[in-house]
Amino acid sequence: MLGQVLLATSRSALVRRSVSGFPLTRKVVDRFVAGEGVDEARKAVERLTDARLTVTVDHLGEETRDAGAAAATAKAYVTLLESLRPLGLGSRAEVSVKLSAVGQQFDEALALAHAREICAAAAANGSPVTLDMEDHTTVDSTLGILRTLREDFPSTGVAIQAYLFRSVQDCRDLAVEGSRVRLVKGAYREPASVAHQSKGDVDRAYVRCLRILMAGKGYPMVATHDDRLIAVTELLADRFGRSVGDYEYQMLYGIRTDRQEALAGAGHTVRVYIPYGDDWYGYFMRRLAERPANVAFFLRALGGK
C-alpha cells in the first residue's frame, strides 16, 4: 500500500519540488546515487571495478518532453563514455539508457537517433549499451528500437519486466543467439490488466521468464537482490549447462553491497547499476517504494538522525 502511494508520487511534480528542495534529502539520496557529475560517476566506476565488480552507468532522467533536453541527455552519455574511455574497461563498464530521456515520448525517430549516438560512443569503448524498460505503454516502442539498434550494434541489450503478462512471450522471442536480456521484477505502478500485482505472482513470473532465458541461447542478466531467485538461477545454470561466464548478476548501487561482493568473490560476473546526475527524484522514489525500511531510513535522516 505504502509502495503504491510512493510510486504514484514518483510522478508528482509538486512532491518532486518539495522533496528535492529539502536540504537533508541529498544525504539520503547519496545512498542510492553516485553523485551529480561525470567525475563522481567515474570515481564510482573506478572504485567498483577495482573491487572486481562490473558496472552499468545510468545518467538520471526520464520522460523528457522537448528536443533540447533529449539532445542534452545524449550528449551527457557521450561525455560520460569519453571520460571512461581512458580507463580501458571495455565491456566491464557499460551504460544503461532510458529511451524516454532521449525523446521516445514525443518523437521515436529522435530517440532512435540519440540511442545510436550513445551506442556508437559505447562501441568506441568496446562496451555494449542496455536499454532500461519503463512503463508498459513503452514496451513495443522500446523493443522496436532495440531491433533496429541491433542491426548495427548487435550487443545492445534490454530489460524485461517479469511482472508484465506479455514478458513470457518477449523472453521467448529474445532468448536467441547474441541477445542480452536483463530480467527484472519491474518497478512501475501497472494496472491489473497488464501486470501481476502480488509479490508471489511476480516472483513466480520471474522464475518462468528466467527459465526461458537460461534455457535459451542468449546472455541472461539476472537483475535482482532476491536470494531465492539467485538460488533458482544457480539451479537453472546447473540444469542447462551454463558456467559462470554464460550469465551475470546485476544489482543496484548501494543495495546489498555485501551480496554483490560475495557473488563476485565466488567468481560470478556482478554488474552494479550506477545512477548519477541531478534528476534523481523518480529513481529515488521507486527505490523507496520497493522497501518500507528505506522510508524509515529517509524519515530518520529528515529528523536529523
Ligand code: FDA
Ligand atoms: P525484491 O524487491 O523482492 O527485493 C529482494 C530483497 O532485496 C529485499 O528483501 C531487500 O533485502 C533487497 N532490496 C530490494 N530492493 C531494495 C531497495 N530499494 N532498498 C534496499 N533493499 C532492497 N526495473 C524496471 O522496471 N526497469 C528497469 O529497466 C530496471 N532496471 C534494473 C536494473 C538493475 C541492475 C536492477 C537490480 C533492477 C532494475 N530494476 C528495473 C528494478 C527492479 O524492477 C526491481 O524493482 C528491484 O530490483 C527490486 O526487486 P528485487 O528483484 O531486488 O526483489
